[in-house]
Amino acid sequence: MNLHVAADAPQGFLSPTGVEIAFVLVGLVTLGAAIITVTTRQLVHAALWLVVALGGLAVEYLLLTAEFIAWVQVLIYVGSVVVLLLFGLMLTRAPIGRSPDADSGNRPAALAVALAAAAALVWVVVDAFRTQWIKLDKPQGTTDVTGSVLFRHWVLPFEALSVLLLAALVGAIVLSRKSKDEPGGNGRQNRNGRPTPKAPRAQSDPKAQSAQTSQSGQTSQSGQTSQSGQTSQSGQTSQSDQADQTERTR
Amino acid sequence: MNDALDVALRLLVVFVVFLTLPLVIGQTEHKVMAHMQGRLGPMYAGGFHGWAQLVADGVKFAQKEDIVPADADRRVFQLAPAVALLPYLLVLLAIPIGPGEGAVGEVIDAGIFFVLAVMGVGVLGSLMAGWASANKFSLLGGLRTAAQLLAYELPMLLAAASVAMAAGTVSLPGIVAAFEWWWLPWQIVGAIVFFVAGLAELQRPPFDMPVADSEIIFGAYTEYTGLRFALFLLAEYAGIVVLCGLTTVLFLGGWHGPWGADGLGWVWTLLKTAVLAFIVIWLRVTYPRLREDQLQKLSWVLLVPLALAQIALTGIVKVAIN
Numbered sequence: 175m176n177l178h179v180a181a182d183a184p185q186g187f188l189s190p191t192g193v194e195i196a197f198v199l200v201g202l203v204t205l206g207a208a209i210i211t212v213t214t215r216q217l218v219h220a221a222l223w224l225v226v227a228l229g230g231l232a233v234e235y236l237l238l239t240a241e242f243i244a245w246v247q248v249l250i251y252v253g254s255v256v257v258l259l260l261f262g263l264m265l266t267r268a269p270i271g272r273s274p275d276a277d278s279g280n281r282p283a284a285l286a287v288a289l290a291a292a293a294a295l296v297w298v299v300v301d302a303f304r305t306q307w308i309k310l311d312k313p314q315g316t317t318d319v320t321g322s323v324l325f326r327h328w329v330l331p332f333e334a335l336s337v338l339l340l341a342a343l344v345g346a347i348v349l350s351r352k353s354k355d356e357p358g359g360n361g362r363q364n365r366n367g368r369p370t371p372k373a374p375r376a377q378s379d380p381k382a383q384s385a386q387t388s389q390s391g392q393t394s395q396s397g398q399t400s401q402s403g404q405t406s407q408s409g410q411t412s413q414s415d416q417a418d419q420t421e422r423t424r
Numbered sequence: 425m426n427d428a429l430d431v432a433l434r435l436l437v438v439f440v441v442f443l444t445l446p447l448v449i450g451q452t453e454h455k456v457m458a459h460m461q462g463r464l465g466p467m468y469a470g471g472f473h474g475w476a477q478l479v480a481d482g483v484k485f486a487q488k489e490d491i492v493p494a495d496a497d498r499r500v501f502q503l504a505p506a507v508a509l510l511p512y513l514l515v516l517l518a519i520p521i522g523p524g525e526g527a528v529g530e531v532i533d534a535g536i537f538f539v540l541a542v543m544g545v546g547v548l549g550s551l552m553a554g555w556a557s558a559n560k561f562s563l564l565g566g567l568r569t570a571a572q573l574l575a576y577e578l579p580m581l582l583a584a585a586s587v588a589m590a591a592g593t594v595s596l597p598g599i600v601a602a603f604e605w606w607w608l609p610w611q612i613v614g615a616i617v618f619f620v621a622g623l624a625e626l627q628r629p630p631f632d633m634p635v636a637d638s639e640i641i642f643g644a645y646t647e648y649t650g651l652r653f654a655l656f657l658l659a660e661y662a663g664i665v666v667l668c669g670l671t672t673v674l675f676l677g678g679w680h681g682p683w684g685a686d687g688l689g690w691v692w693t694l695l696k697t698a699v700l701a702f703i704v705i706w707l708r709v710t711y712p713r714l715r716e717d718q719l720q721k722l723s724w725v726l727l728v729p730l731a732l733a734q735i736a737l738t739g740i741v742k743v744a745i746n
Binding site: 218225241242245246252254257264265270 | 552
């Protein structure tokens with residue numbers, strides 16, 4: 175590997191460098207934000223504290239000179255996952271102030287699982303690296319290094335992960351098509367290839383659809399359409415869902 | 425010491441650019457829109473062509489009372505404009521305007537990732553504003569913003585990935601340095617996808633559903649007054665600068681030009697950016713607003729497949745010329 179590891183040079187913990195102090199401080203901030211995320215009673219605040227925690231992690235990556243991973247962390251987690259989370263919250267319920275029902279009786283169990291997971295991770299990392307010391311004088315995690323390590327040494331796990339993601343995508347499509355219980359739910363018929371009699375009519379007059387200016391209609395319309403487009407990524411599904419929506423709002 | 429001075433100077437220059445260019449674009453928008461639509465507009469402030477109207481607007485914004493609605497979530501409400509504006513300042517740091525290391529605020533190894541990641545964060549500001557305002561129109565605006573971002577982030581990333589593949593690097597100065605003139609026809613589809621998706625992320629017309637004034641007043645920014653409102657407007661114009669600059673750097677060759685690329689490279693960059701900014705304004709006065717479902721459809725049915733096709737084309741050509 176390209177990592178420049180000097181295992182035999184002993185390093186003391188009593189004279190930390192500036193980067194190490196910064197690393198610990200940012201780590202504390204991240205930990206604090208993470209704890210607030212799971213303890214706050216305000217739903218949206220929890221999501222926003224999650225941004226702080228994930229951003230703190232990105233800064234930690236930066237301090238370890240893993241620049242590429244840091245930006246990907248921001249791009250995926252802060253830019254997409256949290257936005258999706260906030261979108262979901264706003265679409266369902268996001269009251270300003272405390273949500274008394276935002277608590278769970280599973281607290282002790284969750285705490286136990288979290289502690290067990292943390293202990294396992296720490297143990298694995300400590301056991302794997304022991305007293306190895308990586309010098310950060312020159313960047314160790316540049317895009318170049320990350321790319322070549324990922325696509326030379328770890329190609330197989332990488333491909334396996336992408337297959338896993340593909341399976342998740344397919345699963346999302348299957349889930350978003352199950353609408354047999356709802357009135358006018360024609361997702362199943364469309365899947366079997368049979369055209370639905372209602373859909374063409376609903377599709378053919380978009381003006382009637384846009385003429386509904388009532389706020390509730392507009393809201394559910396926008397939410398529904400974007401959601402289906404988001405999860406399924408197929409024009410056919412969002413069309414049929416949209417037709418359902420049009421039927422329902424009439 | 426010299427290094428520290430150098431860094432400070434660069435930061436200062438970027439900050440000044442960040443404060444002036446968006447205002448220049450704002451003023452241009454006023455005047456271009458007025459000419460295109462045959463409207464007179466404010467013509468008196470300052471004398472010639474009403475040039476000082478922007479200054480007057482600034483003074484007006486600064487004087488207005490800063491109101492936080494009674495039911496709003498105070499801290500999130502007040503924090504939102506900063507979250508919306510600051511990412512664009514950070515992005516501006518990474519955009520090279522000329523050849524060499526001297527013409528970029530900070531050389532970032534994974535520049536393209538940095539830029540796209542940080543631009544995505546700016547949308548959190550709109551979401552926070554929309555939620556914290558305790559106003560259903562604001563909330564609807566926030567929802568639409570989120571839906572729009574989720575839909576258009578993907579084609580933007582894919583288009584940028586195509587250029588990175590072509591150049592063989594993800595560093596912005598590296599991409600400009602590798603640019604050849606024939607990339608223009610080669611990457612044209614990617615360029616259009618990137619630009620359109622960027623417009624949608626900035627919520628500029630025709631993608632301004634989140635702030636559609638005839639439906640939801642002003643979306644997430646409905647409850648804002650005074651300076652905080654001005655900050656949101658500034659974020660929009662800073663976003664135009666960033667988007668046009670990025671499109672220039674990624675797809676139009678940045679400081680490359682038919683002549684004078686050595687000394688006057690930065691002029692080419694600014695010129696291309698200005699032309700793109702003009703197109704942004706032009707689109708605003710030309711096209712009607714897209715409906716929400718049309719907006720989503722455009723992204724998932726048209727832009728994403730086009731971006732994927734562009735990536736395939738880039739890969740094929742790249743393999744062929746090697």
